[in-house]
Amino acid sequence: MTPRLPIIGITTYNHKETGNFYSPAGYTQAVQSSGGVPILLPPVKTDPAAFLKIVDGLILTGGGDLHPDCYKGSSHPTIYGVDQDRDAAELALARLALAEQKPILGICRGLEVLMVASGGDLIPHLPEEVGNAVIHRLELVSPCEHRVQLMPDSQLASIMGRQEIMVVSWHHQAVRSVPPSWQIAAQAPDGVIEALEHKQHPFAIALQWHPELSLNDPLQMCIFQAFIKAATASQEGIARDTFHLHTAGWGCR
Numbered sequence: 001m002t003p004r005l006p007i008i009g010i011t012t013y014n015h016k017e018t019g020n021f022y023s024p025a026g027y028t029q030a031v032q033s034s035g036g037v038p039i040l041l042p043p044v045k046t047d048p049a050a051f052l053k054i055v056d057g058l059i060l061t062g063g064g065d066l067h068p069d070c071y072k073g074s075s076h077p078t079i080y081g082v083d084q085d086r087d088a089a090e091l092a093l094a095r096l097a098l099a100e101q102k103p104i105l106g107i108c109r110g111l112e113v114l115m116v117a118s119g120g121d122l123i124p125h126l127p128e129e130v131g132n133a134v135i136h137r138l139e140l141v142s143p144c145e146h147r148v149q150l151m152p153d154s155q156l157a158s159i160m161g162r163q164e165i166m167v168v169s170w171h172h173q174a175v176r177s178v179p180p181s182w183q184i185a186a187q188a189p190d191g192v193i194e195a196l197e198h199k200q201h202p203f204a205i206a207l208q209w210h211p212e213l214s215l216n217d218p219l220q221m222c223i224f225q226a227f228i229k230a231a232t233a234s235q236e237g238i239a240r241d242t243f244h245l246h247t248a249g250w251g252c253r
Contacts, residue, residue, distance in 0.1 A: 005040060008231060010061060027061055029212070031224065034221065034224040036224075036228045038067075055102070056103070057106065059105045065081060066087050066116060067082050067084050067087055070091065071116045071120070079124065097160055103244075104198075105207070107207050107209075112175065115182070123173055125172055126171075133190045134192065136174075142170075145167065146188060148167050148188050148194045150186045159226045182199065195207045195209075203230035204226070205223070222236070
């Protein structure tokens with residue numbers, strides 16, 4: 001019997017003004033083009049195990065800032081788009097997915113959710129602490145590009161096959177304290193942490209940039225392809241070492 005395509009859960013925004021849940025199309029397009037079946041997970045009050053039971057991998061998407069109370073942080077006038085219902089739902093989902101070793105890809109806010117879920121905290125507004133040598137977003141209206149350096153021994157560098165890349169960035173916050181279970185996988189030239197990997201999890205990668213905004217960039221799609229392969233391995237119950245996740249070419253076809 002041919003194995004089914006892996007089902008990938010994608011977290012959604014909660015627009016209280018319109019009553020709609022939604023997700024930017026780039027996430028679903030990236031999953032589909034990489035061989036997965038996307039389904040949208042709304043931030044509702046339900047047992048996260050019910051969601052994880054039906055998905056083979058989880059994407060924690062971008063969006064507004066987490067409420068500072070989630071990580072005992074202080075308020076800042078630039079904090080925006082706070083949705084405490086979404087915070088609670090995604091933090092619970094992230095903690096359980098980590099515990100169950102479900103393949104996870106955290107993107108922008110998703111990185112921040114994973115860090116807070118693991119005991120880390122955040123820099124509330126980057127320009128005040130690191131300056132503007134590297135622009136990580138053009139206000140709220142548009143993303144921008146900058147370089148990041150990948151750690152040579154990282155899973156991410158193995159996936160992408162190089163140590164320096166251009167990324168599409170759209171954030172004003174970043175992780176401050178890296179939890180002990182995670183390690184830095186990429187940094188911007190100003191020292192801002194741009195990617196992390198879990199030390200024990202088979203595939204838990206958190207990116208501060210937005211690979212789904214670079215659908216025509218084969219390097220960025222390597223990340224989704226590697227994630228889908230990890231979800232396929234998880235679905236089939238195949239051990240991580242069998243797939244040699246740390247060998248070159250894991251991500252790119």
